[in-house]
Amino acid sequence: MWYFRTPRIIFGEDSLSFLDDHSSSKILVVTDNFLSNTPILKEVLSHLSGKDIKVFSEISPEPRLSEILKGRELASRLDPDTIIGLGGGSSMDAAKILFALHEMPDLSPFDISPINSIKLHQKSELIEIPTTSGTGSECSWAAVFSDDTEERKNEIASPEIMADYAILDPKLVLDLPKGITVNTATDAITHAIEAYTSQWRNPYSDAMAEKALDLILNNLPTVLVNPKDINARNSVHIGASMAGISFSNSQIGLAHALGHALGAIFKTPHGESVGLYLPHVTEFNYEAAKDRYDKINSFFPDEYRTDKVWETIRSYLNAIGQVTNVSEAGIERSKYEKELGKIVSLASESTGVITNARDASTKDIENIARSIL
Numbered sequence: 049m050w051y052f053r054t055p056r057i058i059f060g061e062d063s064l065s066f067l068d069d070h071s072s073s074k075i076l077v078v079t080d081n082f083l084s085n086t087p088i089l090k091e092v093l094s095h096l097s098g099k100d101i102k103v104f105s106e107i108s109p110e111p112r113l114s115e116i117l118k119g120r121e122l123a124s125r126l127d128p129d130t131i132i133g134l135g136g137g138s139s140m141d142a143a144k145i146l147f148a149l150h151e152m153p154d155l156s157p158f159d160i161s162p163i164n165s166i167k168l169h170q171k172s173e174l175i176e177i178p179t180t181s182g183t184g185s186e187c188s189w190a191a192v193f194s195d196d197t198e199e200r201k202n203e204i205a206s207p208e209i210m211a212d213y214a215i216l217d218p219k220l221v222l223d224l225p226k227g228i229t230v231n232t233a234t235d236a237i238t239h240a241i242e243a244y245t246s247q248w249r250n251p252y253s254d255a256m257a258e259k260a261l262d263l264i265l266n267n268l269p270t271v272l273v274n275p276k277d278i279n280a281r282n283s284v285h286i287g288a289s290m291a292g293i294s295f296s297n298s299q300i301g302l303a304h305a306l307g308h309a310l311g312a313i314f315k316t317p318h319g320e321s322v323g324l325y326l327p328h329v330t331e332f333n334y335e336a337a338k339d340r341y342d343k344i345n346s347f348f349p350d351e352y353r354t355d356k357v358w359e360t361i362r363s364y365l366n367a368i369g370q371v372t373n374v375s376e377a378g379i380e381r382s383k384y385e386k387e388l389g390k391i392v393s394l395a396s397e398s399t400g401v402i403t404n405a406r407d408a409s410t411k412d413i414e415n416i417a418r419s420i421l
Contacts, residue, residue: 052252054187054293055176055211059286061278063217064177067095072130072173074100076123076150078143079134080107088179088220092134102126104146107135110201110315111142111193113157116149123150133176133211136232137183137318140176141191144209147174157193160204168208176211179220181285182232182319184239184292186214194312199390201312203399210296216289218282226272226369231319233268234370236260236288238322241330241344241361242301243294245337245405253298256290261347263287265364269349272368302408303329305400306417309391314379323370324377328419329404331358336406373420381421391417 058066075096083089084105093101104119123131123146131150133143145157151168160166176186185191189210192201221229243249244257264287270280306329307322316324334341334357345357352364362372371377374384392414395401401408408416 050250051207052250052297053189053207053210055214057187057214057216057289059216059289060282061218063215064092064095064220066213066215067092070130072099072128074126074128075102075130075132076119076126076128077101077103077132077134078107078119078146079103079105079139080109081105083135083139083179089134091220092132092177100126102128107139107142109138110311111138112196113193114196116142116145116157116193119146120149120153124153128172130173130175133174133186134179136178136180137185137192140178140183140185141193143174143176144185144191144211145193145204147172148209157204158202160191160206160209162206164206166206166208169212173212174209175213175215177215177217177220178285178289180224180228180232181221181281181288182235184236184288184295186211186216187289187292188296190296192308199312200394201308203308205399214289216285218278218285221281221285222276222278224275226275229271229275230368230370231317231323232288233264233284233319233368234323234326234365235319236264236291238303238307238319238326239291239295239300240264241326242303242400242404243291243298244344245333245340246295246298246301246403247405248403249298253294256294256297258347260287260291260294261344263290265348268368299403300400301329301333301404302395302400302413302416305395305398305404306391306413308398309394312394313387313390314384316377316379320371320377323365324372324374324420325416327358327362327365327372328416330361331356332408332412332416333405334358340405384421388414388417
């Protein structure tokens with residue numbers, strides 16, 4: 049028996065107006081320091097007039113457990129009936145974990161898993177508002193955070209930390225810098241491809257992955273040429289959320305397992321990290337899901353398509369300006385080789401190994417990790 053889960057989604061222009069009549073009275077907004085000084089936060093707050101609002105803006109690009117626990121202290125004082133995650137994946141993931149800890153103060157984040165019933169959504173609602181187009185966190189029931197004591201990204205998941213509402217307003221991403229646009233879109237593309245070939249895939253996740261690829265691959269080049277094209281932005285934004293829904297209901301693969309490991313050690317942007325490995329993982333996986341990878345190849349615009357899907361992916365990533373090897377990512381080869389064993393070890397512990405299209409040994413993972421040199 050399977051379940052397909054998604055939050056209630058408000059999308060399209062003027063989606064933020066949903067907040068105008070929302071019944072909440074005490075609201076905690078979880079965001080990062082950068083967004084706290086931008087018009088985006090002011091725009092969101094303008095739709096919450098008359099509410100008792102606190103803003104917690106101490107989430108870093110790699111959210112740390114200590115930051116989340118500090119946010120829990122603020123939540124305990126405010127006792128919000130709504131928690132809003134505003135930003136990229138880091139802020140939205142942090143909001144999910146903080147939401148769980150607010151609902152269950154004695155809960156450890158490490159106890160959040162699909163098999164533990166923790167009975168959330170009793171005291172408050174969770175609203176996620178993405179300001180990037182790629183992480184899919186607003187529609188997923190997974191979260192990633194870093195432990196302060198070691199270089200490790202912890203992957204947790206539970207249907208109970210999924211948002212009640214996801215608000216997809218394209219005007220929040222119109223001013224997104226090109227580099228972030230490329231990195232987050234690469235993440236979304238990887239989500240869709242790994243979801244479509246996951247061993248836990250299903251007809252519902254397939255449909256979301258296919259439409260996500262259609263929307264992102266065909267509209268992203270337009271966005272990069274004309275960032276203010278709101279229709280193209282809206283398509284990529286919706287596509288990214290669909291990719292999030294897809295992988296949330298079918299899980300990730302080796303590109304994410306390795307990408308999380310690389311990011312934990314070298315602090316590379318997440319989309320860049322998974323994009324580095326995606327063509328190589330695809331080549332490794334190809335024979336295990338040939339028909340599916342051939343279908344994926346057909347989604348790419350003609351000008352990027354080759355006979356081999358991994359070369360098509362590489363061609364597309366090159367065209368949008370994504371890095372494709374460690375030197376382009378600013379990582380010294382010697383330092384990468386020195387950390388290779390740790391990258392392989394961390395990746396081998398990821399759930400992405402279990403659901404990857406092809407079973408992979410430690411040696412297989414090491415060979416893929418070496419391939420980006």
